[in-house]
Amino acid sequence: MGLLSILSLFLPFGFSILSGSSSSVRVDGNNCTVRPLGHGHDDVPNILYAVEKCGQTAGGRISLPAPYTYRVNQRMTTHLEGSLLNIYGALFFSDDINYWVNNSYRVDFQQQSTAWRITGHDYVVDGGPHRGGIDGNGQLWYTWAKGGSNVFGRPMPLHVLNSTRAVLRNIAIRQPQFWAVLVESSSHIELDNFYVNATNSDPDATDDTQWIQNTDGIDTYRSDNVRITNWVYEGGDDAVAFKPNSTNIYVENVTVYGGPGIAFGSLGQYPDRYDIVENITVKNVSFQPSFQRAMNSGIYFKSWIGVNYGVPPNGGGGGHGYVRNVTVEDITFKDVQLPIYIDTCLSYLFNENVTQFCDTSTYRFDDLRFRNIHGNGLATPTDYTGRNITFAVSLICSEAAPCTRLAFEDVDIKLPEWYTGNSVLCEHADVKGLTCNS
Numbered sequence: 001m002g003l004l005s006i007l008s009l010f011l012p013f014g015f016s017i018l019s020g021s022s023s024s025v026r027v028d029g030n031n032c033t034v035r036p037l038g039h040g041h042d043d044v045p046n047i048l049y050a051v052e053k054c055g056q057t058a059g060g061r062i063s064l065p066a067p068y069t070y071r072v073n074q075r076m077t078t079h080l081e082g083s084l085l086n087i088y089g090a091l092f093f094s095d096d097i098n099y100w101v102n103n104s105y106r107v108d109f110q111q112q113s114t115a116w117r118i119t120g121h122d123y124v125v126d127g128g129p130h131r132g133g134i135d136g137n138g139q140l141w142y143t144w145a146k147g148g149s150n151v152f153g154r155p156m157p158l159h160v161l162n163s164t165r166a167v168l169r170n171i172a173i174r175q176p177q178f179w180a181v182l183v184e185s186s187s188h189i190e191l192d193n194f195y196v197n198a199t200n201s202d203p204d205a206t207d208d209t210q211w212i213q214n215t216d217g218i219d220t221y222r223s224d225n226v227r228i229t230n231w232v233y234e235g236g237d238d239a240v241a242f243k244p245n246s247t248n249i250y251v252e253n254v255t256v257y258g259g260p261g262i263a264f265g266s267l268g269q270y271p272d273r274y275d276i277v278e279n280i281t282v283k284n285v286s287f288q289p290s291f292q293r294a295m296n297s298g299i300y301f302k303s304w305i306g307v308n309y310g311v312p313p314n315g316g317g318g319g320h321g322y323v324r325n326v327t328v329e330d331i332t333f334k335d336v337q338l339p340i341y342i343d344t345c346l347s348y349l350f351n352e353n354v355t356q357f358c359d360t361s362t363y364r365f366d367d368l369r370f371r372n373i374h375g376n377g378l379a380t381p382t383d384y385t386g387r388n389i390t391f392a393v394s395l396i397c398s399e400a401a402p403c404t405r406l407a408f409e410d411v412d413i414k415l416p417e418w419y420t421g422n423s424v425l426c427e428h429a430d431v432k433g434l435t436c437n438s
């Protein structure tokens with residue numbers, strides 16, 4: 001293509017081809033349109049310029065059109081008030097591991113890191129009819145952190161922070177570096193029609209975890225009133241996780257391929273914190289393995305041991321609080337190793353000094369209801385406690401804080417035919433609708 005035809009592609013849109021910080025932003029009233037600089041140049045300054053011009057007035061609009069790819073070579077915080085951010089193209093995060101490990105934003109939880117924060121109120125982020133969004137360039141992180149859990153500095157690509165009344169929809173997040181989405185200190189947030197896929201193609205990744213730990217779909221933390229609807233998740237960790245202080249959360253129509261499923265936790269990790277998870281509905285979710293990852297569990301609850309042992313992210317314990325008023329309904333399991341469980345003996349420091357503290361947790365589980373749940377479970381490799389964990393439902397509550405009001409209705413989970421042991425296991429649990437230890 002000659003220079004003139006390149007010019008004619010750009011000029012009708014009013015873009016300048018001169019290089020410079022705002023040369024690829026067209027500002028038209030409250031509408032800002034960003035075009036990428038190309039050649040690996042950082043598009044963050046132009047995106048921030050557009051957000052400043054069009055992101056903070058009611059009716060403002062920022063467009064990152066398809067089919068363009070925008071380079072994110074540095075961390076960014078976009079503050080939106082009353083505006084619309086259209087990402088029909090894709091944000092592509094740079095491969096500078098040293099930069100990200102040293103410069104990502106830090107989160108006040110498990111020493112986590114994030115790369116792109118959205119703050120503000122009454123905003124919409126929309127990926128459009130073909131789901132634009134994010135390419136986290138995650139492969140290099142999967143290989144870099146191979147086999148390690150919670151390796152410091154892996155940044156999350158989408159961090160909804162200090163936000164009220166926001167809608168994020170029609171967004172694809174491919175190859176997230178770490179958890180795909182974190183919603184923190186926010187309320188009245190709707191996340192609709194998301195596609196998250198973390199797949200490891202490193203040929204050396206042959207162990208059964210495939211090195212895609214910590215590629216959660218979405219975690220909620222210190223947030224209230226969040227709706228998570230119409231998601232597809234494939235990866236190696238929790239599709240959805242409710243972290244401390246997740247309240248009034250509604251999850252519906254999620255298809256999960258691989259990983260441990262939907263997590264309540266981990267909770268009670270910090271002895272000086274009080275963790276509340278309350279008023280949660282999880283509805284119409286299906287779980288099955290992916291082509292590269294087993295489905296380790298379905299719906300599960302995990303609280304730390306009752307004493308503080310080791311330091312976060314992978315040690316801790318002795319925290320307080322409760323999970324209360326949870327409804328789980330219309331669930332399908334296909335080949336899920338341990339479909340439903342409660343574990344009140346959590347620590348990731350696997351050794352005999354930890355297991356002696358099972359039964360010490362005072363973290364409480366109360367009023368959990370399960371309805372219309374069907375499918376099949378599989379045998380699970382024996383865990384580090386030596387327990388045989390081939391069960392459909394395992395409810396191991398702490399002696400120091402027995403679980404109360406666990407109700408099951410229309411739950412039918414088949415186990416392998418060769419298995420003749422119990423399909424339900426309970427300890428210190430007040431259960432209705434299932435026969436314990438049967």
Ligand SMILES: *[C@@H]1O[C@H](CO)[C@@H](O)[C@H](O)[C@H]1NC(C)=O
Nearest residue numbers: 027028029030031032060061
């Ligand atoms: C901004 O874009 C919207 C949608 O295309 C359009 O309706 C509106 O007129 C535009 N405003 C300006 C000032 O160009």
Ligand SMILES: *[C@@H]1O[C@H](CO)[C@@H](O)[C@H](O)[C@H]1NC(C)=O
Nearest residue numbers: 097098099100101102103153
């Ligand atoms: C972080 O920065 C230091 C110097 O400030 C550097 O030595 C180190 O290699 C960087 N990267 C990582 C991953 O720590």
Ligand SMILES: *[C@@H]1O[C@H](CO)[C@@H](O)[C@H](O)[C@H]1NC(C)=O
Nearest residue numbers: 077117118119120161162185
């Ligand atoms: C988020 O809110 C907290 C508490 O108000 C404040 O300290 C912090 O600076 C805010 N962060 C951002 C990025 O706005």
Ligand SMILES: *[C@@H]1O[C@H](CO)[C@@H](O)[C@H](O)[C@H]1NC(C)=O
Nearest residue numbers: 197198199232233234257291
């Ligand atoms: C996730 O991505 C992998 C690799 O591209 C693909 O094989 C798989 O089908 C995708 N999963 C879903 C649910 O789209």
Ligand SMILES: *[C@@H]1O[C@H](CO)[C@@H](O)[C@H](O)[C@H]1NC(C)=O
Nearest residue numbers: 193194229230231232253254
């Ligand atoms: C459920 O989610 C899938 C995947 O996002 C979507 O294709 C389907 O239309 C959704 N169903 C309803 C009833 O919205």
Ligand SMILES: *[C@@H]1O[C@H](CO)[C@@H](O)[C@H](O)[C@H]1NC(C)=O
Nearest residue numbers: 230252253254255284285286
């Ligand atoms: C329930 O889930 C199925 C399969 O994932 C989906 O096709 C259907 O649209 C969902 N229904 C609703 C009401 O979300």
Ligand SMILES: *[C@@H]1O[C@H](CO)[C@@H](O)[C@H](O)[C@H]1NC(C)=O
Nearest residue numbers: 222244245246273274275276
């Ligand atoms: C959770 O909320 C309660 C009640 O507002 C508060 O006391 C507690 O400190 C919060 N915990 C965390 C981890 O933010």
Ligand SMILES: *[C@@H]1O[C@H](CO)[C@@H](O)[C@H](O)[C@H]1NC(C)=O
Nearest residue numbers: 248249278279280281325327
């Ligand atoms: C339980 O939570 C649901 C919303 O998920 C709410 O409608 C209901 O009132 C709550 N019940 C109690 C007893 O708090």
Ligand SMILES: *[C@@H]1O[C@H](CO)[C@@H](O)[C@H](O)[C@H]1NC(C)=O
Nearest residue numbers: 224247248276277278279325
């Ligand atoms: C849970 O829902 C009930 C009923 O709507 C409400 O009274 C209570 O405040 C909610 N709890 C939290 C933590 O929001």
Ligand SMILES: *[C@@H]1O[C@H](CO)[C@@H](O)[C@H](O)[C@H]1NC(C)=O
Nearest residue numbers: 349350351352353354355356
């Ligand atoms: C467990 O604790 C004992 C006594 O403090 C110590 O000698 C031993 O090394 C610990 N074991 C592990 C695996 O940390």
Ligand SMILES: *[C@@H]1O[C@H](CO)[C@@H](O)[C@H](O)[C@H]1NC(C)=O
Nearest residue numbers: 382386387388390419420421
């Ligand atoms: C677990 O149960 C299976 C099937 O009954 C059995 O083959 C296996 O030996 C058991 N493992 C343990 C540790 O009890």
